[in-house]
Structure formats: C-alpha cells, structure tokens
Amino acid sequence: MVNKKPSPSPIADTLTVSVTDETLEATPGRALTFLRGVGTSEPIRLSLAAVGYDAAEHARGWSLLHAVSGYTAPSASAAPALDADVAHAIAALDAVDERLHRIVDASLRHRHPALRAELLADLKPGRGAESVLYVRTLLARIAKLSGADGKAALDVLARRSLTPAYRAELAALVKSAERYAAPVAAPVADGNHQGGLRALRAWFEEWAELARTELSRKDYLLKLGLARRKRPARPGTPAPTPSDPTPVK
Secondary structure, eight states, X not given: OOOOOOOOOOOOOGGGOOOOHHHHHHHHHHHHHHHHHHHTOHHHHHHHHTTTOOHHHHHHHHHHHHHTTTXXXXXXXXXXXXXXXXXXXXXXXXXXXXXXXXXXXXXXXXXXXXXXXXXXXXXXXXXXXXXXXXXXXXXXXXXXXXXXXXXXXXXXXXXXXXXXXXXXXXXXXXXXXXXXXXXXXXXXXXXXXXXXXXXXXXXXXXXXXXXXHHOOOXXXXXHTTSXXXXXXXXXXXXXXXXXXXXXXX
C-alpha cells in the first residue's frame, strides 16, 4: 500500500494579513509577476517544488488572481507547457492588447457607447502577464454581448478584424499562456472584493517568503518580482554590484 503525501492545510483565516490598503491593492500586480516568473522558468519551478509548490498551488494562485479581476476562468486542467510555449504566448498577447483596446474604443465610442463602456470598464492594456489578463477579460466580455445591440456591435468589431476566428486564436493564446497550470477560478462577489484581495495577499506572502528561502540566485528573485536592482551610487561613492538586488516586500 502506497502512503499518499498529505496535502497542506489551506489558509483559513486571512485576518492574519496585515498590510496597508495601498499594498493590498497592488497585490494583483505582484502576484501576476510571480506567477509569470514561475510559469516561464523550469529551474524556478523545480526549486519551489522542494517546498511543495506544484501545479495545484500554481492553479490556486491564478484562481485567486482571476477572482479579484472580475471574471471566472473555465474549469479545465492541462499538462505543464514548455517554457518557450508559455513565453511565446505571453509575448504574442503583449504585442496585441493595446491594438485591441484601441480598436474596441474607436469602433464603439460613437456607434455603441454604452457597450463600449461595458467592455472596457476598469480594463486597460498591460505588460507581460497583465496582457494575458487583459485579453482574457476582454474576450469574455465580448462573448457575453447579446441582443440586437450586441449583435450590431459584434458585426462592427468583426469588420475591424475581431472576427470569431481571430477571437478564437486569441483565446488559444491565453490558454497557452496559462497552461503551466490551467486556472480554476470562482469569482469573488462584488461585496467581497476586499476579502478576495486578502486571500490573494495571504497566498502571495506565503510563497514569496518560501521563494526567498529556496532561491539563492538573484536573477530568479528579480524574475519573480521579489527584488529590485540597486540604483547606481552617486559620484564619489563606491558603486554596488549591478546584479545585487534589494528585497521587495
């Protein structure tokens, strides 16, 4: 009989999270950088695996992040992707998110202003992993367009290149970008956004500290957003080593 490795108990009480509101609101961006760093670096994943970071934990991080981002990810599982595949998908989405935003904005601003506001509410292009969230959220909102106005807006967007086929290609890129561990998200209710942020912060603080414990290479910590390079010294003072980062809390 094989003894199964016991699963760690989940974080039950996020009241232990003690940060300022500003830090709490900045947590999604920090979590994005961390998840992208783990998802695109096999050496980092292997190092964190020693302390229990597996596909389930990675999926949990994406789930918590997606929950506070205002949409539900599909229930699906996928095998770990090659680093190159993940990086390529993220780069491809990063290259198109601003173009998508401008197309939707310009095309619907005067034709369907209410739908434009609905599609772009609290949404803006980003960099790297942020672009993955942007495109995923935009596609999910476009898919929900219905009724005569919704159909008319879809027709306009299709003429502007956002055809069903192109949107399917973008959706495939999003899936590839998150394929290290496909997210399984449950949305946080509007009234519990603060609770969702605290849950995400608890997850981030736990794994950020464990990463600092397990990763000795400074470039890995920089990749995860857990350190930043020191600024050059002022003239007349000894300059620090360029690769020497300072911790980011």
